[in-house]
Amino acid sequence: MVNTLQKGEYCILFMRQLGAIVNKNRSARMIIRPATPDDRGAIWHILEPVIRAGETYALPRDMTEADALAYWMAPEKETFVAAADGEILGTYTIRANNQGGGAHVANCGYMTAAEAASRGVARAMCAHSLAHARARGFNAIQFNFVVATNERAIKLWAHFGFAIAGRLPGAFQHPRLGYVDALVMFLTL
Amino acid sequence: MVNTLQKGEYCILFMRQLGAIVNKNRSARMIIRPATPDDRGAIWHILEPVIRAGETYALPRDMTEADALAYWMAPEKETFVAAADGEILGTYTIRANNQGGGAHVANCGYMTAAEAASRGVARAMCAHSLAHARARGFNAIQFNFVVATNERAIKLWAHFGFAIAGRLPGAFQHPRLGYVDALVMFLTL
Numbered sequence: 001m002v003n004t005l006q007k008g009e010y011c012i013l014f015m016r017q018l019g020a021i022v023n024k025n026r027s028a029r030m031i032i033r034p035a036t037p038d039d040r041g042a043i044w045h046i047l048e049p050v051i052r053a054g055e056t057y058a059l060p061r062d063m064t065e066a067d068a069l070a071y072w073m074a075p076e077k078e079t080f081v082a083a084a085d086g087e088i089l090g091t092y093t094i095r096a097n098n099q100g101g102g103a104h105v106a107n108c109g110y111m112t113a114a115e116a117a118s119r120g121v122a123r124a125m126c127a128h129s130l131a132h133a134r135a136r137g138f139n140a141i142q143f144n145f146v147v148a149t150n151e152r153a154i155k156l157w158a159h160f161g162f163a164i165a166g167r168l169p170g171a172f173q174h175p176r177l178g179y180v181d182a183l184v185m186f187l188t189l
Numbered sequence: 190m191v192n193t194l195q196k197g198e199y200c201i202l203f204m205r206q207l208g209a210i211v212n213k214n215r216s217a218r219m220i221i222r223p224a225t226p227d228d229r230g231a232i233w234h235i236l237e238p239v240i241r242a243g244e245t246y247a248l249p250r251d252m253t254e255a256d257a258l259a260y261w262m263a264p265e266k267e268t269f270v271a272a273a274d275g276e277i278l279g280t281y282t283i284r285a286n287n288q289g290g291g292a293h294v295a296n297c298g299y300m301t302a303a304e305a306a307s308r309g310v311a312r313a314m315c316a317h318s319l320a321h322a323r324a325r326g327f328n329a330i331q332f333n334f335v336v337a338t339n340e341r342a343i344k345l346w347a348h349f350g351f352a353i354a355g356r357l358p359g360a361f362q363h364p365r366l367g368y369v370d371a372l373v374m375f376l377t378l
Contacts, residue, residue, distance in 0.1 A: 058291030098334060101362040102247030102371070139368075142357060144333070145287060166355015166373045168331060173290040179328075182291070184355045184373055 030121075032128045035079040035091065040069055042088035043081065046113045047072060054175045056150050057109075058182075061175070072109075080128065082121050089116035092125045094132060097142050106138040110153075122153070126160055133189060140188045147172045148181040162187045219310075221317045224268040224280065229258055231277035232270065235302045236261060243364045245339050246298075247371075250364070261298075269317065271310050278305035281314040283321060286331050295327040311342070315349055322378060329377045336361045337370040351376045 035043060047068050054061040059071070072093060073079045082090040090112040097107035108129045112121045133141055143162065146154060154164075166184035174180045224232060236257050243250040248260070261282060262268045271279040279301040286296035297318045301310045322330050332351065335343060343353075355373035363369045 054290055057289065058287035059289045061289060063289075098247035098360075100246065100248045100250060100252075101243055101336075101364070102334060102360060104362060105357070105360050140358075140360065142360065145291060147290075165357055168294070168354055168373070168375055169329075169377060171287075171291060171294050171329065171331065171375075173293060175290070184357070186357055186360075188358060 030082055030084040030089070030124055032080050032082045032125060035073065035081045039081050039088060039091075040073070043072060043079075043091050044069060046088070046091055046111050049114050050111050056147050056153070057111075058145055058172060078132075080125070080132075082125050082128075089113050089119065090121040090125050092129055094129055094136075096138075097144070104137075104139045106133045106136070106141045107144060108133075108141060122156055123159075126156065130160065130187075130189065138189060140186060142187075143183075143185040145171070146183040146185050147174065148183055149174060149177060154183065154185070157185050157187075160187065218273040219271055219278070219313055220273075221269050221271045221314060224262065224270045228270050228277060228280075229262070232261060232268075232280050233258060235277070235280055235300050238303050239300050245336050245342070246300075247334055247361060267321075269314070269321075271314050271317075278302050278308065279310040279314050281318055283318055283325075285327075286333070293326075293328045295322045295325070295330045296333060297322075297330055311345055312348075315345065319349065319376075319378065327378060329375060331376075332372075332374040334360070335372040335374050336363065337372055338363060338366060343372065343374070346374050346376075349376065 077093040077095040081088045092110040094108045096103045097105045162185040165186035168182040170179035171182040266282040266284040268282045270277045281299040283297045285292045286294045351374040354375035357371040359368035360371040
């Protein structure tokens with residue numbers, strides 16, 4: 001499935017999807033493209049504060065840069081970056097959530113640069129990921145572990161049609177709030 | 190957390206737990222112990238028909254022996270075998286289901302030898318895994334992907350107190366039945 005689309009096609013797919021979703025000033029400047037090794041520094045700049053905060057991803061808060069990049073840019077994932085004016089504002093990954101009989105369901109993870117909050121970056125990446133998942137032939141997208149206190153993200157995923165398919169009681173130990181639930185969210189494409 | 194218990198202690202834990210669950214004739218003969226490299230052949234003998242059938246695990250039906258054993262005996266997992274009279278009747282794995290803030294929830298997978306069906310092997314392994322998860326300090330066990338047509342397993346997990354925490358619509362492509370749901374099951378220890 002991998003590598004049937006070229007860079008230019010991602011942009012076209014993305015621009016089409018984006019037109020209806022974010023305002024034109026933003027969409028005119030933002031592109032989403034596959035990450036390259038040259039993006040590693042910019043990706044780590046986004047990942048580091050999210051991982052260190054430990055409030056939204058079930059990753060070790062002391063994870064090293066090498067481990068975090070190995071995780072985010074693992075061979076089984078496609079990794080994208082959202083950029084505007086040459087600045088990388090966000091990154092997301094997409095992969096098959098399971099093998100074999102579960103390989104038709106995708107899984108994605110999204111992170112936005114701290115300094116780019118409220119600029120529609122997560123929204124644009126989610127829209128891109130839906131289009132990309134369809135283009136790759138996936139039938140659905142599943143988020144395995146959405147921390148229930150991450151209300152802003154849950155609201156955004158719901159906007160795109162994701163339903164809460166499950167609730168995992170106390171499955172996440174939040175550094176400030178203690179044990180909180182995690183949600184499984186699911187969208188049939 | 191790993192390696193604080195020794196082999197003998199597993200057996201004691203298991204025998205205690207087992208006494209109340211399977212009949213004494215069986216429990217007197219069956220032991221559950223950590224797998225060793227010498228068990229690889231016996232484990233593959235159990236895994237192969239389950240993987241080839243493709244009805245209960247989301248793994249490639251044509252998975253090689255090497256890949257299957259690498260998956261089942263991965264470094265991040267503890268792998269056990271259930272044996273009676275020197276014959277290996279089942280195998281299960283336990284690992285942290287997530288890292289960081291999710292590392293207090295375990296995940297397990299169980300497989301019983303085709304020829305050992307209906308002998309209480311899965312039940313004994315599940316009982317062992319609950320005791321072992323507690324001994325390792327896990328707060329809960331989550332099954333991420335229980336194929337909804339696997340009714341016998343679901344009934345057994347429910348017997349041990351697992352609740353259906355989520356339902357993933359059409360998330361599994363069953364080789365005979367087409368797209369069927371998968372369940373997320375969860376037990377707080």
